[in-house]
Amino acid sequence: MSGVPWGETKLVQGNEAVALGALAAGIDFFAGYPITPSTEVAEILAREMPVIGKKWIQMEDEIASISAIIGGSLAGGRSMTATSGPGFSLMQEGLGYACMTEVPLVLVNVMRGGPSTGLPTQVAQGDVMQARWGTHGDHPAIVLAPSDVKECFDLTVKAFNLAEEFRTPVILMPDEVIGHMREKLTFPKEEEVCVIPPSSPDVPLEWYEHYHTSATGVSPMAHFGSGYRFHVTGLTHDTHGFPTRKVDEVVSKMNRLKQKITRRLDVLENNMIHDVENCDVVIFCYGSVYRSALAAQKILAKQRKKVGIFRPVTIWPFPDRTVKEMLDSKEVILVPELNQGQIIHEVERLTSDSVRVVPLHRFDGYEITPEQLVAAVLEVM
Amino acid sequence: MPARLPYAYKYLRAKKKFPHVWCPGCGIGIVMGSIIRAIDSLGWDLDDILMVSGIGCTSRMPVYVDFNTLHTTHGRALAFGTGAKMANPKLKVLAVMGDGDSMAIGGNHIIHASRRNMDITAIIVNNNNYGMTGGQFSPTTPQGAKTSTTPYGMIEPDFDICKLTEAAGANFVARGDVYHVIELDGMIKKALSGSGFRVVEALAPCPTNFGRANRQGDAVNMMELLKDNTINIAQASKLSKEKTEGKTVRGIFVDRDEIGYLERYEELCDRVLSEVKK
Structure with missing residues (x-):
C-alpha cells in the first residue's frame, strides 16, 4: 500500500x-x-x-x-x-x-x-x-x-x-x-476530509504577538523562518513570549491557557449516547469497552432489560454539563473500565448521592466482555 | 543618533530584556559576543537563524538575541533543534548549552546528534559547574574540585566534551576559551560555515560559584588562569610533553566533511521516489 x-x-x-x-x-x-x-x-x-x-x-x-x-x-x-x-x-x-x-x-x-x-x-x-x-x-x-x-x-x-x-x-x-x-x-x-491548515498571522511584523489575546484565547501562530521573529520559553511569559513574573501577566497567561478550552467546550464535547433517557441502567464507558457495551445492550434487550449507554469520545475535557443533565436523575450507572477506577470518579463527582455509581474493574490485560457486562447489569438492576 | 552604532545592536533585543541575568565576571556574555561577531561576519539574515537552548545560565542566551529563539527544557536543545531543522531545513540552527545541560541530562542527545551528524552547530559554554542552581558539580567538574555537592572534592572523572563528540561522529569539533576571544570568534565562524554536527566548547569562568568554591580569585584571576592553563594546539605540538603537562589544549580537533543528516535524508527521499516511479 x-x-x-x-x-x-x-x-x-x-x-x-x-x-x-x-x-x-x-x-x-x-x-x-x-x-x-x-x-x-x-x-x-x-x-x-x-x-x-x-x-x-x-x-x-x-x-x-x-x-x-x-x-x-x-x-x-x-x-x-x-x-x-x-x-x-x-x-x-x-x-x-x-x-x-x-x-x-x-x-x-x-x-x-x-x-x-x-x-x-x-x-x-x-x-x-x-x-x-x-x-x-x-x-x-x-x-x-x-x-x-x-x-x-x-x-x-x-x-x-x-x-x-x-x-x-x-x-x-x-x-x-x-x-x-x-x-x-x-x-x-x-x-x-476537512483539514485545517497551520495558521499564520496576518499582521505586519512589528505588530505580531506570539500569544496575542483574542476572543477565543487562541491567536494565529507564526513559524520559525517566516520572518516573524519571536521567542519561545517554558518559563511563564508575556504576550510576546518573553519571561515574566509580573502578577497580572502570570495570571492572564494561566487564565487564558485554561479558558481557551473551558470557554469552547461546545466545540470539543463529543459523546455517543444511546437510549439513556428511557433506561434502567446506564453503562458509562469509552474505548474498547464501548464495543462490549453495545453488544451487551443487544443481549439485554432480548431479555427486555432497558440499558442506556453514555460514551464520551472526547474524554478530556470531561463532558461535565451533559453528564450532570442526563445522568444525575438515573438510578444506577455502571462504569466499566480497564483499570482500578479512574473515570468513575468524574461520574461520581457529577452525580448526587442518590445515584448508585457502580464500578466494574478489569486490569488483568484482557478486555471486558459483553457477557461480563450483561452479568454486571443484571446484578445491579 | 550616533553616526555609526556598534554592530552588536542589530543582533540584540532592545526592549525589556536587559540587564541580563549573568553575574559580573561571567564568561557567557563573551561567548554571546563571539557568536554575534561570527554571524555578523557571515552576513546571515536574522530571519534564517534559530538559536535553541536548554536550561541553565548559558541557556538564557536566546532571550537577548533577535533571531528566532527557542528556550526549551533541560538537556533537550538538540532534540528540539533536530525537529526544527527537519521541518524547515532552511533554518540555520545554533544550539547554545552549558556543560551540565549538554553533558549530563542532555548527554544522550548530544551523542546521537553527533552520530547522526545532524546539521546543527552546538556552542557549549563549559564553566565546570551548574551555575544557575548555585554551583553543583557537573560532568566536566575536574577531579578534586570543590562544589556545593562535592564539599570534600570531586571523586568522579570528568568528560572531555571534544573527545566525546569526536568519537560519536561530529563533523567539526573545537575548543576555545573566553580569554582567547579572537581565536574563539574564528572557531565559531568556522563551525557555522559547514554542514553536519559541529561543536565548539568554550571554556568560561564562573567566579560566583566554581571560582569561589575553589579559591580561584575574582573574575580577572580566573581569566588569567585561562590564559596560563590553556595552550593552542599548534604551540602544543612544538613543545615537549612535560611543558604541556596539565594544560588544556585549545584548537580545532576535527574538521571533517562527512555528509550531514539532512542531505542523507534528501537522498533517501529521491531514491525511494524513483523506486516508486519504476
Missing part, C-alpha cells in the same frame, strides 16, 4: 488507520521511539513519509521524540509522535512544555497494562488520569478515545485539526484492543 487509499474499502488495523489518518491530515513530520503496542504507527509512517518527501525520524528516546516534534511544529510542520505507557510517562516533560508554549501537536498513546513495564502486549485504560494530569502544573488537556478502526482514522484527522484550532497538544488514546484490531474500513474520498 502507498498513501491513503481514498474511497477504497479495506481490512485495516487500528494503528494503521492512525498512521493513514495522519497522512490524510497532511502530516509533515513524525518523530518517535519504538514501543509496543504503538510501533505500527511509526513503522507505517517510516515507509510512507519519505515517498512523499515528508520528514520522519526515530529519536534516541521518547523525551527526544516529543521535543523534536515541538521543534518541528514551531518550524511550521504538522507534527506527531506515537507511544505507549512507559513512553507516555517520559513524554510528560515535553507535553507540559507544549501546553505552556501553546504548540500544536498530536500525541498518540496506545494504552497497555501498567504501571511501569506492566503488560506490554495487553490492553488497559490506565493512562486516563495521566493524560489529564500527568505533567506538572495546571494545564489544558484535549484527549480523544476511539472505539473502532474508522474512528482511529477520523479522530487522528480531528486531532490535528483541534491541535491547530486550540494551539495545544491533542492526545489520541486508543487502548491496545483498538490499536491492534482489524476491521473493514471505507476510507473517505479526499475531498471529504
Whole structure:
C-alpha cells in the first residue's frame, strides 16, 4: 500500500488507520521511539513519509521524540509522535512544555497494562488520569478515545485539526484492543476530509504577538523562518513570549491557557449516547469497552432489560454539563473500565448521592466482555 | 543618533530584556559576543537563524538575541533543534548549552546528534559547574574540585566534551576559551560555515560559584588562569610533553566533511521516489 487509499474499502488495523489518518491530515513530520503496542504507527509512517518527501525520524528516546516534534511544529510542520505507557510517562516533560508554549501537536498513546513495564502486549485504560494530569502544573488537556478502526482514522484527522484550532497538544488514546484490531474500513474520498491548515498571522511584523489575546484565547501562530521573529520559553511569559513574573501577566497567561478550552467546550464535547433517557441502567464507558457495551445492550434487550449507554469520545475535557443533565436523575450507572477506577470518579463527582455509581474493574490485560457486562447489569438492576 | 552604532545592536533585543541575568565576571556574555561577531561576519539574515537552548545560565542566551529563539527544557536543545531543522531545513540552527545541560541530562542527545551528524552547530559554554542552581558539580567538574555537592572534592572523572563528540561522529569539533576571544570568534565562524554536527566548547569562568568554591580569585584571576592553563594546539605540538603537562589544549580537533543528516535524508527521499516511479 502507498498513501491513503481514498474511497477504497479495506481490512485495516487500528494503528494503521492512525498512521493513514495522519497522512490524510497532511502530516509533515513524525518523530518517535519504538514501543509496543504503538510501533505500527511509526513503522507505517517510516515507509510512507519519505515517498512523499515528508520528514520522519526515530529519536534516541521518547523525551527526544516529543521535543523534536515541538521543534518541528514551531518550524511550521504538522507534527506527531506515537507511544505507549512507559513512553507516555517520559513524554510528560515535553507535553507540559507544549501546553505552556501553546504548540500544536498530536500525541498518540496506545494504552497497555501498567504501571511501569506492566503488560506490554495487553490492553488497559490506565493512562486516563495521566493524560489529564500527568505533567506538572495546571494545564489544558484535549484527549480523544476511539472505539473502532474508522474512528482511529477520523479522530487522528480531528486531532490535528483541534491541535491547530486550540494551539495545544491533542492526545489520541486508543487502548491496545483498538490499536491492534482489524476491521473493514471505507476510507473517505479526499475531498471529504476537512483539514485545517497551520495558521499564520496576518499582521505586519512589528505588530505580531506570539500569544496575542483574542476572543477565543487562541491567536494565529507564526513559524520559525517566516520572518516573524519571536521567542519561545517554558518559563511563564508575556504576550510576546518573553519571561515574566509580573502578577497580572502570570495570571492572564494561566487564565487564558485554561479558558481557551473551558470557554469552547461546545466545540470539543463529543459523546455517543444511546437510549439513556428511557433506561434502567446506564453503562458509562469509552474505548474498547464501548464495543462490549453495545453488544451487551443487544443481549439485554432480548431479555427486555432497558440499558442506556453514555460514551464520551472526547474524554478530556470531561463532558461535565451533559453528564450532570442526563445522568444525575438515573438510578444506577455502571462504569466499566480497564483499570482500578479512574473515570468513575468524574461520574461520581457529577452525580448526587442518590445515584448508585457502580464500578466494574478489569486490569488483568484482557478486555471486558459483553457477557461480563450483561452479568454486571443484571446484578445491579 | 550616533553616526555609526556598534554592530552588536542589530543582533540584540532592545526592549525589556536587559540587564541580563549573568553575574559580573561571567564568561557567557563573551561567548554571546563571539557568536554575534561570527554571524555578523557571515552576513546571515536574522530571519534564517534559530538559536535553541536548554536550561541553565548559558541557556538564557536566546532571550537577548533577535533571531528566532527557542528556550526549551533541560538537556533537550538538540532534540528540539533536530525537529526544527527537519521541518524547515532552511533554518540555520545554533544550539547554545552549558556543560551540565549538554553533558549530563542532555548527554544522550548530544551523542546521537553527533552520530547522526545532524546539521546543527552546538556552542557549549563549559564553566565546570551548574551555575544557575548555585554551583553543583557537573560532568566536566575536574577531579578534586570543590562544589556545593562535592564539599570534600570531586571523586568522579570528568568528560572531555571534544573527545566525546569526536568519537560519536561530529563533523567539526573545537575548543576555545573566553580569554582567547579572537581565536574563539574564528572557531565559531568556522563551525557555522559547514554542514553536519559541529561543536565548539568554550571554556568560561564562573567566579560566583566554581571560582569561589575553589579559591580561584575574582573574575580577572580566573581569566588569567585561562590564559596560563590553556595552550593552542599548534604551540602544543612544538613543545615537549612535560611543558604541556596539565594544560588544556585549545584548537580545532576535527574538521571533517562527512555528509550531514539532512542531505542523507534528501537522498533517501529521491531514491525511494524513483523506486516508486519504476
